[in-house]
Amino acid sequence: MPNGSLKIFSGRSHPDLAKKICDNLSLPLGKSHVVEFSNQNLMPQIDENVRGADVFVMQTSCAPVHTGIMEMLLMIDALKHASAERITAVLPYFPYVRSDKKDKPRISIAARLMADVIQTAGANRVLTMDLHSPQIAGFFRIPVDHLQAAPIITDYLQRCDLTNHVLIAGDASETKDVGRYANRLELPMAIVDKRRFDDSDTAKAANLIGDV
Numbered sequence: 001m002p003n004g005s006l007k008i009f010s011g012r013s014h015p016d017l018a019k020k021i022c023d024n025l026s027l028p029l030g031k032s033h034v035v036e037f038s039n040q041n042l043m044p045q046i047d048e049n050v051r052g053a054d055v056f057v058m059q060t061s062c063a064p065v066h067t068g069i070m071e072m073l074l075m076i077d078a079l080k081h082a083s084a085e086r087i088t089a090v091l092p093y094f095p096y097v098r099s100d101k102k103d104k105p106r107i108s109i110a111a112r113l114m115a116d117v118i119q120t121a122g123a124n125r126v127l128t129m130d131l132h133s134p135q136i137a138g139f140f141r142i143p144v145d146h147l148q149a150a151p152i153i154t155d156y157l158q159r160c161d162l163t164n165h166v167l168i169a170g171d172a173s174e175t176k177d178v179g180r181y182a183n184r185l186e187l188p189m190a191i192v193d194k195r196r197f198d199d200s201d202t203a204k205a206a207n208l209i210g211d212v
Contacts, residue, residue, distance in 0.1 A: 004052035004085050011044075011059035011075060013068040017092070018058045030055075034071060042067070044075045051083040056127075061095035069095050069114070073121040080122030088125040089118055097132040115139035130177075150177075154184045166190055166212050171203070 009030035010018030022029045031047035057079065059072035072089065079087050099110035111132075118126060119142055127145040131137065137144040167187050169178040171194040182189040190210025194203045 004054055006056075007048075007050055007053045007084075008056045008058065009046070009075060009079070011057070011068060011071045013060050013062055013071075014058070014092075017060075021058070032075065042071055042074055044071060044078055046075070046078050046082055049082075050079055052085045054086050054088075055079050055084040056088045056090050057123075058090040058092075060091060060093045061097075062093065065095060073117060076118070076121040076123050086124045087122055088127055089123040091126065091128045094128045094131060094136065097136065100133045100136050111136050112139045150180060150184070154181060157181075157185055162187060166210070168192060168208075168210075168212075170194065 006025075006027065007030045008018060008022055008025075008027060009032050012034060015029075019029055030050075033045055033047060035043040035045070037043070057072060057075050059068055059075070061068055072091075076087055076089060094111070094114070096110035096114050099108065100112075102109055115136070116139075119140065123142065125143045125145070126140060127147065129147045130149055131146055134146065137146050162185060165187055167178050167182045167185070167189045169175045169189065169191045171192055175189075175191055178189055181187075188211065190208055190212050192205050193207035193209055195206045
């Protein structure tokens with residue numbers, strides 16, 4: 001366990017979330033900035049001493065996804081070379097989370113590649129939420145804290161008027177997760193029969209299974 005001070009840094013993907021977490025912990029947000037050159041290269045710089053510190057780097061994979069990934073990797077590398085004792089990558093939404101298997105010929109298992117590059121950059125631990133498949137945690141050789149949002153979301157929904165409400169799973173792969181919510185909230189569930197007719201990310205709802 002690191003003996004140094006706790007520090008939280010944020011990339012540019014969601015600084016408001018990082019600020020709220022810091023406020024809740026009564027900690028200042030770590031000082032850093034990112035220089036973006038005319039050729040779109042990035043140079044994050046840590047603007048305070050992190051030697052021996054227990055550091056958390058927050059970055060989620062909202063758009064622009066690839067800029068966010070590269071920014072996070074460079075921040076982790078900068079912190080490693082600044083002698084942080086432990087670096088935890090905090091990724092509320094893990095990049096390429098759905099590319100967790102080789103289901104077509106000659107494609108990359110991108111989630112595995114993300115695990116490799118995060119470790120190579122210098123992260124000692126990863127904290128993420130609601131992975132598309134729990135097996136993604138096994139892609140890492142470092143500890144992974146895989147948190148679930150269900151208890152918090154369920155607690156919120158239980159304080160709402162859910163009369164005549166139905167939970168809908170967006171496709172068959174979501175049935176298990178939505179089923180947990182339905183059981184906790186004692187609500188009926190329906191499933192969208194979704195079909196993809198090409199390699200794009202656009203799917204069409206062919207049918208709705210369930211009583212709505």
